[in-house]
Amino acid sequence: MKYFEDIALGERMPVGSHTFKADEIKAFAARFDPQPFHLDESAAERSHFGALCASGWHTAVVWMRLMVDSRRRQMGEARARGEPVAATGPALGFRELKWLKPVFVDDTIDYTSEIIAARVSESRPGVGLISLCTTGVNQHGEPVISFISTTFVERRPGTS
Amino acid sequence: MKYFEDIALGERMPVGSHTFKADEIKAFAARFDPQPFHLDESAAERSHFGALCASGWHTAVVWMRLMVDSRRRQMGEARARGEPVAATGPALGFRELKWLKPVFVDDTIDYTSEIIAARVSESRPGVGLISLCTTGVNQHGEPVISFISTTFVERRPGTS
Numbered sequence: 001m002k003y004f005e006d007i008a009l010g011e012r013m014p015v016g017s018h019t020f021k022a023d024e025i026k027a028f029a030a031r032f033d034p035q036p037f038h039l040d041e042s043a044a045e046r047s048h049f050g051a052l053c054a055s056g057w058h059t060a061v062v063w064m065r066l067m068v069d070s071r072r073r074q075m076g077e078a079r080a081r082g083e084p085v086a087a088t089g090p091a092l093g094f095r096e097l098k099w100l101k102p103v104f105v106d107d108t109i110d111y112t113s114e115i116i117a118a119r120v121s122e123s124r125p126g127v128g129l130i131s132l133c134t135t136g137v138n139q140h141g142e143p144v145i146s147f148i149s150t151t152f153v154e155r156r157p158g159t160s
Numbered sequence: 161m162k163y164f165e166d167i168a169l170g171e172r173m174p175v176g177s178h179t180f181k182a183d184e185i186k187a188f189a190a191r192f193d194p195q196p197f198h199l200d201e202s203a204a205e206r207s208h209f210g211a212l213c214a215s216g217w218h219t220a221v222v223w224m225r226l227m228v229d230s231r232r233r234q235m236g237e238a239r240a241r242g243e244p245v246a247a248t249g250p251a252l253g254f255r256e257l258k259w260l261k262p263v264f265v266d267d268t269i270d271y272t273s274e275i276i277a278a279r280v281s282e283s284r285p286g287v288g289l290i291s292l293c294t295t296g297v298n299q300h301g302e303p304v305i306s307f308i309s310t311t312f313v314e315r316r317p318g319t320s
Contacts, residue, residue, distance in 0.1 A: 031225070032221040032222070032224055032225045033221070033224050033225065034225070034228055034229075055224070056250075056251070057217075057220065057221045060217065061192040061193070061217045061221065062192070064193050064215070065191070065192045065193065065194070068193060068194055068195060069194075090216075091216070091259075092259075093258040094254070094257040095255060095256060095257070096253070097253055097254040097255070097257060098252070099250075099251075099252075
């Protein structure tokens, strides 16, 4: 992660993409969201979704995994270039989590985050707060999930 | 689920409780949130959490599982009593998802939902919309997660 001062409003960051296979859709659902349209093709055909689709929570946690991997990769690359790496905090929470379309078997979801707000913390002068709007888009260009998260980012040393 | 007309604002509904074991905390994190403080006791002790704790997404999806089980149990009981069962839709989304405290190994989280808003749908007269605030509380009485969800509930036949 870059320092707070190096982050521009409106900046878009690729997070990664993932193809949802039938087996993993069913395995996640069996453990955490055992509704028929996430577990069984025939039951899903008779449901309002019309075909097997992933739990909305599955599409959310796959983003989490891609985000952790992406951040780790970026930090490794920055360190390899000898650049300093700004500390970030865990997300404080999520707003406006929306499932906009079903994610069907073999759909590939591409996740991107956009910086929609940035401000210096009032209580912690060495820290900035950024809000990101993350969207997952399927291979047809349709948004399937979106949410807003807020997280801490370290300020450039000497700026606070 | 009861019909929309039978649901009272302020009504609190128990969802269920779950004890987070070290093995499942690590297994979930390895798949979806591989950060050191969710994966390894020693790394977690050196982190700002101070001890191994569950991914926030893990505490959210465990609620989903308990909710599906609870709804299914209630519907089975209602059918066994010969009562009609109102249809409910999938959640349309979540607002204000907050992780308020870490969930540590062997913490037991008890989830409860409260009806905080109810209105008839303007576009679908046979349907009501209810908003629920769900809170997960640990064995010390401390809230660890909260969020607001909105879902459809069928109106009592003949009322619309």
